[in-house]
Amino acid sequence: MNPTQPVIAVVGGGISGVILTIALTRRGLNVQLYEQAAKFGEIGAGVAFGPNAVRAMGVCSPDVTRAFETVVTRNQSPEKQQVWFDFCDGFSDYPVGEEKVLFTLANEMGVMSVHRANFLDAMVKLVPDGITQFNKRLESIEEPDSLNDKVKIKFQDGTEALADAVIGCDGIKSRTRAWMLGQNHPGAKPVYTHKYAYRGLIPMEKAIEALGEQNAKNAKMHLGRDGHFLTFPVQGGKTMNVVAFRTKSDPWPDQSRMTKPSTKEAAFADFKDFGPTVQKIIELLEPNLDIWGIFDTGDHPMAAYNKGRVCVVGDAAHATSPHHGAGAGICIEDSAVLAELLASPEIRAAGMRGFEAAFQIFSDCRKERTQWLVQSSRRSGDLYEWRAKGVEDDFEKIGAECKERCEKIWDGQIEDMCHDALSCVATALQRVN
Ligand SMILES: Cc1cc2nc3c(=O)[nH]c(=O)nc-3n(C[C@H](O)[C@H](O)[C@H](O)COP(=O)(O)OP(=O)(O)OC[C@H]3O[C@@H](n4cnc5c(N)ncnc54)[C@H](O)[C@@H]3O)c2cc1C
Known part of the structure; x- marks a missing residue:
């Protein structure tokens, strides 16, 4: 000073x-x-x-x-270095790891997490x-x-x-x-935006085993009706980060707290209409999860x-x-x-x-x-x-x-x-x- x-x-x-x-x-x-x-x-x-x-x-x-x-941590595949996210159809009934890519957004640096x-x-x-x-x-x-x-x-x-x-x-x-x-x-x-998110981390080996290497190691946005689900690698690619958003008109229960405890069962119920890949990712999450209320100004x-x-x-x-x-x-x-x-x-x-x-x-x-x-x-x-x-x-x-x-x-x-x-x-x- x-x-x-x-x-x-x-x-x-x-x-x-x-x-x-x-x-x-x-x-x-x-x-x-x-x-x-x-x-x-x-x-x-x-x-x-x-x-x-x-x-x-x-x-x-x-x-x-x-x-x-x-x-x-960047996308792990060399050909995905400039990709921000691949946006996939997470709602339809494609087999696990085979969701249709709807579009890709890219920039000169890709996603950096x-x-x-x-x-x-x-x-x-x-x-x-x-x-x-x-x-x-x-x-x-x-x-x-x-x-x-x-x-x-x-x-x-x-x-x-x-x-x-x-x-x-x-x-x-x-x-x-x-x-x-x-x-x-x-x-x-x-104010509460009437969206909330489950967040979790999955060890990369487990994610690769379940979803395939390309899906687990690169950023993906799984789109669907009234919800979206994103995954991207963190910690040098050792972990897959998961954020699963859901929209509902219910009020947030406690305005003084932005998170509340929840479970994998609740996530399954929230995403029951989504496709097999999203279901598979939820399976890999811990039994107890936190939900984050999404607020903004x-x-x-x-x-x-x-x-x-x-x-x-x-x-x-x-x-x-x-x-x-x-x-x-x-x-x-x-x-x-x-x-x-x-x-x-x-x-x-x-x-x-x-x-x-x-x-x-x-x-x-x-x-x-x-x-x-x-x-x-x-x-x-x-x-x-x-x-x-x-x-x-x-x-x-x-x-x-x-x-x-x-x-x-x-x-x-x-x-x-x-x-x-x-x-x-x-x-x-x-x-x-
Ligand atoms: C689910 C979720 C995912 C997100 N993902 C992304 C993303 O991928 N990319 C991105 O760019 N952004 C993302 N964001 C937004 C990002 O997290 C925030 O914009 C950013 O963390 C805000 O930083 P901040 O320092 O302004 O506030 P904060 O991180 O909230 O820090 C505020 C600090 O002030 C302290 N503090 C609070 N009140 C007081 C007080 N009265 N006196 C003294 N200290 C106080 C707190 O303890 C804290 O340390 C995400 C947000 C959420 C909720």
């Missing part, structure tokens, strides 16, 4: 908070990272990244890309020592009375901290967002991601359902753009006003793409499940629309995003001064 320089408090040590912290500290900025848990950790299994995410990692820091390369915990561990090693405080659950924030005062952060344990600026990376149930909008604002809480998108010297980033700002496999990637784009802004010499020279200007630019520049992703992900979930209006089970139309939507994500050029944001600095500084 350089005591003469302002302090940025980052609240939340998930993918957004940790990568943003790395990006800021690598640019010589002072950061204090506050995490509610007793240690860094991720729950859940695999997370996939597209080319836009990998390019954004490089802007955050080349060390982030290098660390990612140590934990990434990591085991969440391994990825976070690799990133955490890049966070400088001594700047993280654990067991610090943000309760509320107090804005300063004047430019010379600091923002006060209050934690659930009764302690407080002061910072010159606060960045909420506290995820889908963000306290920072609730503080910015007001507790009773409908956007303060995420799509009903009440935030009008702004900033308020004075406070800002929200990642899921705290724009939590998306996972149907594009791009939520974490877009968090990394956020981190890259915000780090570039906060490190800009003009922003740094402007002191406290610089934070206000940077956060305003961040909000203005990121809103459209990030909120589009939230809506597009909802639409994609429905396309995979033959529920999208005007498309239903017309596979040619599903393929064409999925391609167009995915390419908009993958083609995102982080250098251009940063350039556009930085080109707003002079005007934004004039506005706040």
Whole structure:
């Protein structure tokens, strides 16, 4: 820490908070990272990244890309290196492992997946020592009375901290967002999308034995009516990750918890109309499974991601359902753009006003793409499940629309995003001064 320089408090040590912290500290900025848990950790299994995410990692820091390369798993077959997913008919009665491929989406890097915990561990090693405080659950924030005062952060344990600026990376149930909008604002809480997912991991040898090598070792999306089922390799190909989505109109039982315990029997019942390959994959799952409710912020998108010297980033700002496999990637784009802004010499020279200007630019520049992703992900979930209006089970139309939507994500050029944001600095500084 350089005591003469302002302090940025980052609240939340998930993918957004940790990568943003790395990006800021690598640019010589002072950061204090506050995490509610007793240690860094991720729950859940695999997370996939597209080319836009990998390019954004490089802007955050080349060390982030290098660390990612140590934990990434790609499709295992040489001819599938550029394939994102093969989209198959998981509903019809094809024999196990012989589902019809309806269409394939591909990009220059293919699908790049990591085991969440391994990825976070690799990133955490890049966070400088001594700047993280654990067991610090943000309760509320107090804005300063004047430019010379600091923002006060209050934690659930009764302690407080002061910072010159606060960045909420506290995820889908963000306290920072609730503080910015007001507790009773409908956007303060995420909404249930009426989709839920079973998640599981299957040892690769078992998956190969049951499904055949090509099916087990490469990313597959099994489409069907009111459900979809995806499998991809993680952990260097030692494990097959499974995420099985189902749509139902029932309400989610407990809004305060996003997961609930379930069983393989319940998964069989949910996917009873699906084809033999999907049934076979369920057979391979553990008897006890967790169900994840799929929530997002799509009903009440935030009008702004900033308020004075406070800002929200990642899921705290724009939590998306996972149907594009791009939520974490877009968090990394956020981190890259915000780090570039906060490190800009003009922003740094402007002191406290610089934070206000940077956060305003961040909000203005990121809103459209990030909120589009939230809506597009909802639409994609429905396309995979033959529920999208005007498309239903017309596979040619599903393929064409999925391609167009995915390419908009993958083609995102982080250098251009940063350039556009930085080109707003002079005007934004004039506005706040
Ligand atoms: C089923 C599923 C599958 C997904 N698959 C993909 C995928 O394949 N590809 C992809 O790109 N994205 C995927 N996503 C989305 C991705 O997981 C998220 O976008 C990403 O993890 C969000 O990171 P984050 O750091 O913003 O939030 P989080 O990961 O939620 O991290 C928030 C952090 O803040 C801490 N925190 C929370 N509240 C407080 C508080 N009050 N005070 C202090 N600390 C606090 C938490 O403990 C946590 O460490 C998926 C999501 C789901 C649900």
